[in-house]
Amino acid sequence: MVDEDGFKEIFAQFFPQGDASQYAHYVFNTFKQNNHGQISFQDFLGALSTVSRGTTQEKLQWIFGLYDVNNDGLITKGEMLDVVTAIYEMLGRSTEPQVEDSSARDHVEKIFHLIDTNKDGAITIEELAEWVSRDETVVQSLAMMDTVLYTRRDPPTHTHTHTHPPTRPSLSQP
Numbered sequence: 001m002v003d004e005d006g007f008k009e010i011f012a013q014f015f016p017q018g019d020a021s022q023y024a025h026y027v028f029n030t031f032k033q034n035n036h037g038q039i040s041f042q043d044f045l046g047a048l049s050t051v052s053r054g055t056t057q058e059k060l061q062w063i064f065g066l067y068d069v070n071n072d073g074l075i076t077k078g079e080m081l082d083v084v085t086a087i088y089e090m091l092g093r094s095t096e097p098q099v100e101d102s103s104a105r106d107h108v109e110k111i112f113h114l115i116d117t118n119k120d121g122a123i124t125i126e127e128l129a130e131w132v133s134r135d136e137t138v139v140q141s142l143a144m145m146d147t148v149l150y151t152r153r154d155p156p157t158h159t160h161t162h163t164h165p166p167t168r169p170s171l172s173q174p
């Protein structure tokens with residue numbers, strides 16, 4: 001079985017330049033909800049495979065679960081800020097350009113207004129799906145798990161910390 005500390009160790013190996021523990025906590029939480037509190041190593045690998053090679057719908061559900069921290073079916077601005085902040089911490093200080101403390105908040109404000117089309121202050125899975133359907137490529141950059149899988153196949157190099165910026169703000173790659 002993989003426990004939360006095991007997750008943190010795995011993420012720490014892939015993102016040694018930052019502090020991945022908070023992001024690992026959110027990812028573990030997402031897997032836990034999908035697997036009723038127990039995560040075997042097979043479940044873990046299966047989930048990684050879904051995130052990397054699943055359908056857009058499967059990825060969408062996984063991403064939604066990641067950002068919907070309290071699992072109530074809505075992503076609030078606070079939840080998005082928490083997860084984005086965790087991603088910034090994971091990427092660490094070696095990212096270029098240097099991440100300013102205010103940029104996570106700015107990023108969240110921008111993205112939130114793009115996705116929350118009815119402006120009620122919360123994002124539903126339908127709103128997220130609608131946003132993704134406008135640009136299929138965005139789903140590729142939604143989960144940092146893609147980066148983890150990439151570094152698994154290919155030993156980490158410095159270039160992984162600054163991939164090409166997406167054409168619009170994404171949830172996970174500021």
Ligand SMILES: [Ca+2]
Pocket residue numbers: 067068069070071072073074075076079
């Ligand atoms: Ca929520």
Ligand SMILES: [Ca+2]
Pocket residue numbers: 116117118119120121122123124127
């Ligand atoms: Ca909304």
